[in-house]
Amino acid sequence: MTGFMFSEAANVTERRQQPPALAISTVIFALRPSASSGRPVLWLPLVRRIREPFRDHWALPGGPLTQAESLQDAAARNLQETTGLVPKYLEQLYAFGGLHRSPGQRVVSIAYWALVQPTEAALAEESINVKWFRADKLQQLAFDHNEIVNYALWRLRNKMTYGTIAYHLLGEKFTLAQVREVYEAVLDRALDPANFRRQLTADRQIEATGEYLQGGKHRPPRLYRYTGALAADKYDNFDDDDLDGKAAAVP
Amino acid sequence: MTGFMFSEAANVTERRQQPPALAISTVIFALRPSASSGRPVLWLPLVRRIREPFRDHWALPGGPLTQAESLQDAAARNLQETTGLVPKYLEQLYAFGGLHRSPGQRVVSIAYWALVQPTEAALAEESINVKWFRADKLQQLAFDHNEIVNYALWRLRNKMTYGTIAYHLLGEKFTLAQVREVYEAVLDRALDPANFRRQLTADRQIEATGEYLQGGKHRPPRLYRYTGALAADKYDNFDDDDLDGKAAAVP
DNA sequence: CCAAAAGTGTTACCTATACACCCATGA
DNA sequence: TCATGGGTGTATAGGTAACACTTTTGG
Numbered sequence A, B: 001m002t003g004f005m006f007s008e009a010a011n012v013t014e015r016r017q018q019p020p021a022l023a024i025s026t027v028i029f030a031l032r033p034s035a036s037s038g039r040p041v042l043w044l045p046l047v048r049r050i051r052e053p054f055r056d057h058w059a060l061p062g063g064p065l066t067q068a069e070s071l072q073d074a075a076a077r078n079l080q081e082t083t084g085l086v087p088k089y090l091e092q093l094y095a096f097g098g099l100h101r102s103p104g105q106r107v108v109s110i111a112y113w114a115l116v117q118p119t120e121a122a123l124a125e126e127s128i129n130v131k132w133f134r135a136d137k138l139q140q141l142a143f144d145h146n147e148i149v150n151y152a153l154w155r156l157r158n159k160m161t162y163g164t165i166a167y168h169l170l171g172e173k174f175t176l177a178q179v180r181e182v183y184e185a186v187l188d189r190a191l192d193p194a195n196f197r198r199q200l201t202a203d204r205q206i207e208a209t210g211e212y213l214q215g216g217k218h219r220p221p222r223l224y225r226y227t228g229a230l231a232a233d234k235y236d237n238f239d240d241d242d243l244d245g246k247a248a249a250v251p
Numbered sequence C: 001c002c003a004a005a006a007g008t009g010t011t012a013c014c015t016a017t018a019c020a021c022c023c024a025t026g027a
Numbered sequence D: 001t002c003a004t005g006g007g008t009g010t011a012t013a014g015g016t017a018a019c020a021c022t023t024t025t026g027g
Helices: A003-019 A069-084 A121-126 A145-162 A176-189 A193-200 B004-017 B071-083 B120-124 B145-162 B176-187 B192-203
Strands: A021-033 A040-048 A061-066 A087-098 A109-114 A129-132 A206-212 A222-226 B021-033 B040-048 B062-064 B089-096 B109-113 B130-134 B206-212 B222-226
Touching: A021 A121, A021 A145, A040 A145, A040 A176, A061 A069, A061 B004, A069 A109, A087 A129, A087 A145, A087 B089, A087 B120, A109 A145, A109 B130, A145 A176, A176 A193, B004 B192, B021 B071, B021 B120, B040 B071, B040 B145, B040 B176, B062 B071, B071 B089, B071 B109, B089 B145, B109 B145, B145 B176, B176 B192, B176 B222
Parallel strands: A021 A109, B021 B109
Antiparallel strands: A021 A040, A021 A061, A040 A129, A087 A109, A206 A222, B021 B040, B021 B062, B040 B130, B089 B109, B206 B222
16 A cells, blocks of 8 residues: 555544544345255355455445434345345344444444345345355454454344244244244254244244145145234334434533 | 524535434433332433523433544443443443434434442532432433433343343442342332342352341341452443344334 | 341242154155 | 154253241340
8 A cells, every 4th residue: 555654644633533434234144045954054245345444355234324314224225235135124233333443534333133034036136246155154354344243143142042033034934843943043053843843832923824835755834924013112113203312411 | 593494404404414423322320219218219310401402401411422432431431420430330222313313413322321339429429410310200301312211221121130230239248138129129029038039149149248237127137249240341241132122123 | 025127948830851752744 | 664854742850939937136
């Protein structure tokens, strides 16, 4: 890089004057059958950086926050532009605001994480600059994006352990064994099919459709449907419509 | 306000051009014995706004993000300036980024929440513009700060239910009954003293000091100490589960 | 001695787990 | 028919809740 010291000095000056930039990053998870075992594995899309810093490194989809959209909307738009998919689940992850995350101007990134269904069409939407990777075998990413992904993975496993989130990685109808495979893929451990089945059938959010999945090698399993509220916990969609608000008294 | 329409028009123009401002807000909880029952109750400090918008309304402590400090540091500084206290617990809560939180320029607030010990000195540090209020009886606050407080309360109750967080609201030494009172105050329900005791004594992070609390009316209880890790790691607090918190499923 | 909180013991119940076993289907 | 995953039954362990009971102090 030419003029290295000069531009560094310029950066120092900029840092003192410019406010921190605000960006959105999104960790997008989907399941894809492993080529070897056939079991589902977590994948996520990354974009290749086409300019400095970290040129040619892979990074999370994202970008600066546009004026006209809420944080959630910005994340959803990034996701749509990158994968062509509409997420079944989208949640704020964390605001990363360390001083030296990015060389040059200071950047505060608000990270989101999403679950999308593994439509082949979507996964096929790759290009030279957008590619899907296995979440458990990531190379060195740009900025602190490895840490963001790790935190998202931690959160996903947590929700998978305690909450009801697996269905967002599946289509409308699914077998109980498919749900179990999702749990096993994310938590990376085997689960007892008998007990797992009992837990799910005890959950009233899981409803038998009456249909059966045909075409398998063995006894056709029942198809189920998730009837849990996809919208509106009391705090959902918080960012969109709201009272006016702003930071408190400036000291 | 003179020139109202003119400045409104100016604001609209500004919105399109300026990037969103970044601010930090902090919800600070402490326990204080209720005047009537003597049981501990949650209180939090608020600051009076001395300028528009929401002049003379009460608001969360906070301010714009200074260049030289991380998000966590900014929150800690706000807290210190407002209460004079150093928090025993400080964790990121959520980034609020709705479009119309603040009249005028758009503001994205990264909210933190903290637990501090109920030193009288600290609670006495009030002024005309800084005052403590009961967390369960708040008036209408500035901006969307009521919702931020409500979310912080939800998170506190959640952590109190599943995690080990009550000790951060107490001093170095405490009786098991005091811990139980904290749980009862936050969760707002009675707990069985016998079973509660057993759960805590089974926890290796709770350690008997060998001392006894004298001066009570009845049998003097043992004093215990919390030996769990207090230090926040570099990501602030990663043990955040958020269970089914701010989830937003997109239809 | 009495009141009340500290602290102990016991039991019922619920749920997670392990695992034996039957069922239904494709090949 | 056999292999295999779908699906059911059942015994056990560990933890939680309910509550009776004993202990220790101040008044």
